[in-house]
Amino acid sequence: MTVSRRRKRVTRLLSALAVFGALTFAIGAQTKITAPKNRFSLDDDVKLGRDASGQVVKELPLLGDQRVETYVEGVGVTLAGAIPPEFRHPPFRYTFDVINQKEINAFALPGGPMYLNRGMIAASKVEGEVAGVMAHEISHVALRHGTAQATAARTFQLIDLLGQIGGALAGGTLGSVIAQGTSFTAGTAFLTYSREYESQADILGAQILARAGYNPRDMANMFKTIEAEGGSRGPQWLSSHPNPGNRYEAINREAGMLRVQGNANSGDFESIQARLRGMSPAYTAEQIAKGQAKGGTQTISTASRTPVRVTPPATQYRSSRPFPFLRLNLPSNWMEVAGGDTGVTYAPEGGYRADQGALQGFTHGVQVGVAPRGSGNLQRDTDQLVVAFAKSNPDLRRQGGYSRETVGGRAGLRTSLSNRSDITGQPEAISLTTTLLGDGRLLFLIGVAPQREAETYENAFRRVRQSVQLSDR
Ligand SMILES: [Zn+2]
Numbered sequence: 001m002t003v004s005r006r007r008k009r010v011t012r013l014l015s016a017l018a019v020f021g022a023l024t025f026a027i028g029a030q031t032k033i034t035a036p037k038n039r040f041s042l043d044d045d046v047k048l049g050r051d052a053s054g055q056v057v058k059e060l061p062l063l064g065d066q067r068v069e070t071y072v073e074g075v076g077v078t079l080a081g082a083i084p085p086e087f088r089h090p091p092f093r094y095t096f097d098v099i100n101q102k103e104i105n106a107f108a109l110p111g112g113p114m115y116l117n118r119g120m121i122a123a124s125k126v127e128g129e130v131a132g133v134m135a136h137e138i139s140h141v142a143l144r145h146g147t148a149q150a151t152a153a154r155t156f157q158l159i160d161l162l163g164q165i166g167g168a169l170a171g172g173t174l175g176s177v178i179a180q181g182t183s184f185t186a187g188t189a190f191l192t193y194s195r196e197y198e199s200q201a202d203i204l205g206a207q208i209l210a211r212a213g214y215n216p217r218d219m220a221n222m223f224k225t226i227e228a229e230g231g232s233r234g235p236q237w238l239s240s241h242p243n244p245g246n247r248y249e250a251i252n253r254e255a256g257m258l259r260v261q262g263n264a265n266s267g268d269f270e271s272i273q274a275r276l277r278g279m280s281p282a283y284t285a286e287q288i289a290k291g292q293a294k295g296g297t298q299t300i301s302t303a304s305r306t307p308v309r310v311t312p313p314a315t316q317y318r319s320s321r322p323f324p325f326l327r328l329n330l331p332s333n334w335m336e337v338a339g340g341d342t343g344v345t346y347a348p349e350g351g352y353r354a355d356q357g358a359l360q361g362f363t364h365g366v367q368v369g370v371a372p373r374g375s376g377n378l379q380r381d382t383d384q385l386v387v388a389f390a391k392s393n394p395d396l397r398r399q400g401g402y403s404r405e406t407v408g409g410r411a412g413l414r415t416s417l418s419n420r421s422d423i424t425g426q427p428e429a430i431s432l433t434t435t436l437l438g439d440g441r442l443l444f445l446i447g448v449a450p451q452r453e454a455e456t457y458e459n460a461f462r463r464v465r466q467s468v469q470l471s472d473r
Pocket of ligand 1: 136140193197198201240241242
């Protein structure tokens with residue numbers, strides 16, 4: 001008797017689970033995707049992508065800007081981490097590079113290498129739109145559409161596919177074919193997808209976006225932007241990623257079934273766009289095809305030497321993460337004007353001077369930096385830092401002593417200094433705040449403003465300081 005009663009309870013429990021399961025399914029329903037048939041091995045994908053990317057890197061001008069690369073990589077790694085388990089392939093390696101090209105385009109090679117044109121980032125309105133294009137490209141790779149296409153075309157041998165890459169090279173280099181987007185031949189077949197594959201990449205892309213913490217609707221918006229900017233011939237992205245029909249509706253319908261998990265926005269999108277705007281213009285497809293483009297480090301244009309009216313700190317703030325362990329809020333009109341391993345500077349338009357990509361100085365804004373490990377005593381190390389600053393700022397003077405202030409929940413010190421700006425020749429007010437990091441290095445925040453605007457800026461500096469969040473221990 002006991003047995004049957006137990007059995008009955010089990011049955012009841014199972015049916016309760018079934019009902020619960022059905023409800024969950026109804027709420028969280030999302031389109032189920034099945035990767036197309038593929039006769040190639042995962043290693044074939046990897047080999048194909050590696051060979052083609054070798055050509056791409058040789059022929060297309062990479063932007064070669066550390067901050068932009070780090071930013072794009074950050075978005076890409078977040079997305080790759082959100083690929084559903086059934087579409088993860090251990091030998092695949094997702095990499096993300098930026099090409100210094102004006103036209104809106106992006107492409108991914110089998111096995112994971114992805115390339116984004118600078119024009120694509122520039123045309124996006126929010127980070128989610130950049131992420132949208134990347135999630136779509138990642139989906140083609142994860143679903144192995146390149147080699148699936150060759151499977152359907154009955155090109156079963158890897159050697160045939162490699163031969164087709166060779167064919168593309170014979171008809172003009174692979175890079176220039178990709179750059180121009182005109183003469184797509186069999187050689188770039190793995191970059192030109194059918195409408196069916198496009199639908200799949202849109203849907204899986206939407207699912208990856210939601211899992212990663214981006215709004216899938218941003219992807220639909222970006223595709224609209226791409227179509228709008230097309231002109232008569234349409235941008236090349238569309239020639240390799242044809243609209244399968246009702247594209248926005250399909251993506252938005254899928255989005256309605258998905259729950260966006262958290263918020264992946266880095267908060268750095270606007271400063272990255274500002275950084276791109278400050279660089280010399282991107283190359284056109286024509287220049288690249290003619291071999292006039294050179295990859296490498298771009299220079300940030302020199303800030304005007306004539307006095308510029310600098311807009312006061314915005315009352316709206318945005319979040320930024322200058323270091324992996326540090327998050328803070330900044331007036332929304334301050335952009336990141338220089339960065340490196342030891343410091344990042346945020347300044348408004350006209351509030352800094354840069355030459356050949358290197359920051360010469362700034363008259364308005366904040367610098368966040370880390371000084372090498374010193375004695376481990378907060379006040380002694382801060383004294384040392386002031387001495388170091390004075391070496392490049394001979395007019396730097398202390399205005400009174402230290403006051404205690406909490407920075408990111410830790411004991412910190414604050415002091416005021418005066419200086420004469422070597423950019424304007426005018427007196428300036430400097431506000432220095434420091435605290436010790438878990439590893440004993442000194443974290444510092446320097447606020448700089450002309451003396452006569454010191455009060456306005458001190459309010460902004462205080463808000464920046466109070467927003468600091470540290471996660472290094
Ligand atoms: Zn596509």
